Amino acid sequence: MTDVPAEEAAPRPVRRRFRPVPPWAGPSTRLVHGGLLPDLNAGSIVPPIYQTSTFRFPAPFSEAASHSDVYLYSRNANPTVEGPEEVIRDLEGGESARLFASGMGAIASTILSLVNPGEEVLALADLYGGTTELLHGLLPRYGVSVAEVSEPDARAPETAVSNATRLVYLETPTNPLLRVHDIARWSRAANSVGAILVVDNTFATPVNQNPLALGADLVVHSGTKYLGGHSDLLAGAVVGPARLVDQIDPKRVLGSPLDPFAAFLLHRSLKTLELRVARHNEAGRTVAEAVEGHPGVVRIHYPGRASSEEEAIASRQMRGRGGVLALSLRGGAEAVDRFLKHLQIVEVGSSLGGVESLASVPVQTSHTHLSAEELDERGIDAGCVRLSLGIEDPADLVRDVTEALDASA
Numbered sequence: 001m002t003d004v005p006a007e008e009a010a011p012r013p014v015r016r017r018f019r020p021v022p023p024w025a026g027p028s029t030r031l032v033h034g035g036l037l038p039d040l041n042a043g044s045i046v047p048p049i050y051q052t053s054t055f056r057f058p059a060p061f062s063e064a065a066s067h068s069d070v071y072l073y074s075r076n077a078n079p080t081v082e083g084p085e086e087v088i089r090d091l092e093g094g095e096s097a098r099l100f101a102s103g104m105g106a107i108a109s110t111i112l113s114l115v116n117p118g119e120e121v122l123a124l125a126d127l128y129g130g131t132t133e134l135l136h137g138l139l140p141r142y143g144v145s146v147a148e149v150s151e152p153d154a155r156a157p158e159t160a161v162s163n164a165t166r167l168v169y170l171e172t173p174t175n176p177l178l179r180v181h182d183i184a185r186w187s188r189a190a191n192s193v194g195a196i197l198v199v200d201n202t203f204a205t206p207v208n209q210n211p212l213a214l215g216a217d218l219v220v221h222s223g224t225k226y227l228g229g230h231s232d233l234l235a236g237a238v239v240g241p242a243r244l245v246d247q248i249d250p251k252r253v254l255g256s257p258l259d260p261f262a263a264f265l266l267h268r269s270l271k272t273l274e275l276r277v278a279r280h281n282e283a284g285r286t287v288a289e290a291v292e293g294h295p296g297v298v299r300i301h302y303p304g305r306a307s308s309e310e311e312a313i314a315s316r317q318m319r320g321r322g323g324v325l326a327l328s329l330r331g332g333a334e335a336v337d338r339f340l341k342h343l344q345i346v347e348v349g350s351s352l353g354g355v356e357s358l359a360s361v362p363v364q365t366s367h368t369h370l371s372a373e374e375l376d377e378r379g380i381d382a383g384c385v386r387l388s389l390g391i392e393d394p395a396d397l398v399r400d401v402t403e404a405l406d407a408s409a
Contacts, residue, residue, distance in 0.1 A: 018086050027091065027207065028274045034090050035083035035267060049264045050080045075252050080260040084267040085237075088227065091206040091273075092219050094239035098248060099263065103202065103222025104130050105256030106236030110220060111135075111167065113248040114196055117143030119166035122195070124181070125150050126174040126378050129366040131200070135169070151379070154181060155309070157189035165193050171200040172211075173303045176326050176362040176386040177379060178203070180303050180310045183317055187215025196244070202226070202353070207277040208320040218244055225353030229269045229276050233262045276355065276391055280323030283357075283389035283397055288325050290398040296335065296409035298383065301326035323390070324352055326362075329383040329408060336361055336385055339408035345392060345400040352388030357397060360386050 019036045021029065036047060055071040071077055081099055089097035100106040111134070115121055123135055125148045135146045149160045161168065168190045172181040183199060190197040198218045199211035205226045211219045221227055223235030235258055238248060249256075258266070288302045302325040304314035314321065329335040340348050340359060349358040350365040360366070362380050370378070389397055 018083075021090075030090055031087060031273055032271045035086035035270075037079055037083065047080065047083050047264070047267060049260050050074075050078055051260050052078075074260065075255065075257045078257075078260050078263070080267075081258050081263040084263055084270055087267065087270050088206070088221070088223075088237050089239055091270075092201075092239040093210055093212050094219065094241070094245075096242040096245040097237060097239040098245055099223070099258040099266075100236035100238070101256045101258055101262075102234045103220070103224055103236040104134070105254075106220050106222075106238045107131055107200070108134055108138075109249045109254050109256060110198060110218060110238050111139070111169070112142075112254070113250075114244070115139070115144050115166050120145045120147055120162070120164040121167045121169060122147045122149060122161060122165045123169040124148075124154055124171060124174065126177055126179055127169070127171055128175045128200070129362075129369055131169070131171075132367075133369060150377070151179065157182075157186045158192070161189045161193045161195060163193055165190070165195040167196045167198060169198050169200070171203070172209075173203045173322065173324070175203065175366065176384065177301045177306075178303050178324060178326060179301075179306055180314045180318070182313045183211050183214040183216055187217075190217075191215075203322055203324055204318060205273065205277050205322070207274050208281070208322055209318045212240065214317055217241070223266055224351065226277065226280070227270060227273065227353075228266055229273065229354060230265075231349075231351060231354035231356065233265045233269075235262055235266050277320065277322075279391040280353075280389060281320035283391070283394045284321055284323040284325055286394040287387070287389055287397055287401055290402060291327065291405065294402065294405050294409075296330050296339075296405040297327050298330050299328040301328070301384075324386065324388050326384055326386045327405075328381050329385060329405075331408065332381070332383040333363075335408045336383055339385060339404045342404040342407040343400055344403075345396055346387065346404075352386070354388070355391045357390040357392060357400075358388045360388075362386055 017037055019038045021033050053074050085097045085099050139146055153160055170181055187197050196217045199216040201211055201219045202222045202225050218240035221237040223237050288300055291297050303321040304311040346357040346359050350360045362384055363382055367380055
């Protein structure tokens with residue numbers, strides 16, 4: 001039996017060995033060339049998949065276990081996961097990033113790790129249904145109080161926060177009504193009481209908006225949506241300063257790491273993120289303009305359309321408005337049924353952010369847990385249809401949507 005060479009037995013570092021991207025490189029260049037570990041991929045242009053649950057210890061157990069910079073177990077660290085983590089971190093302009101098995105994994109781990117019993121989470125009333133269930137169904141069981149901010153009150157964050165507030169949770173744009181909130185103003189309000197501001201940037205993507213640059217403390221994403229972009233993976237992300245990210249489930253006991261194969265798909269998808277988002281932006285804008293004034297549409301929900309105040313906020317903090325809009329149809333649920341049946345290109349599905357266009361009905365999917373009164377308070381009516389517009393020809397999407405609206409009216 002031959003001795004193992006000393007250099008092979010040495011601990012293998014995990015992080016901060018990414019191939020540098022020139023500081024002058026633009027977003028698309030960084031998306032294509034970021035997050036590469038050249039010393040691990042044997043020269044492969046495409047990073048390999050480390051589809052392993054565990055790693056061979058490069059040193060005696062007692063010595064290896066004491067090192068935080070070696071791969072030991074994929075729940076804690078995996079080279080395939082670190083690549084897209086680095087790309088998302090760089091694009092959001094954060095110091096550190098961590099990936100999770102789903103968007104809810106990222107959201108739940110973040111909130112559960114940073115809020116203690118007796119403290120308060122302040123959140124918008126208009127949020128994704130899964131987040132609302134987490135806030136109101138789970139947190140109170142552990143002694144965390146949740147204060148909900150109605151849409152009108154959310155326009156004055158200074159009066160919404162209190163000394164009891166430990167964490168403020170926002171979506172902007174919101175799901176499903178695409179309301180836009182002033183991140184910088186919310187940051188100042190949160191800072192005034194020493195609270196952490198967490199912003200869900202899923203709908204905007206880091207291509208269209210960077211909450212950290214506007215004062216947010218942490219950014220979360222459902223990577224299942226635009227970051228993944230092909231409706232073939234589940235992922236979640238949190239980005240921010242290391243002092244906060246390191247506190248989020250540091251020993252991974254909540255057990256929601258991203259699987260290596262999903263990480264491989266995510267890294268692949270991120271390379272085209274800016275190209276895809278540009279097309280999503282175009283599709284959203286084109287369809288919103290095309291259905292303006294259609295007799296079958298009571299209201300169009302699209303970032304900035306709700307008021308002149310929101311238009312000013314969106315113009316100031318967003319570089320693009322995204323590919324999601326919602327339509328409130330005249331005729332309610334029956335009109336929705338007719339509309340969905342006449343769509344030929346747009347598929348009916350509950351997700352968003354993929355290359356294909358999807359239509360969903362919030363009262364039947366993401367917000368089905370809300371009562372009729374709660375839906376009414378949030379402005380989500382039975383005739384509301386959310387459209388996630390993909391990268392198809394925008395003219396085809398306009399024809400498909402308008403013809404379905406004609407049939408529904």
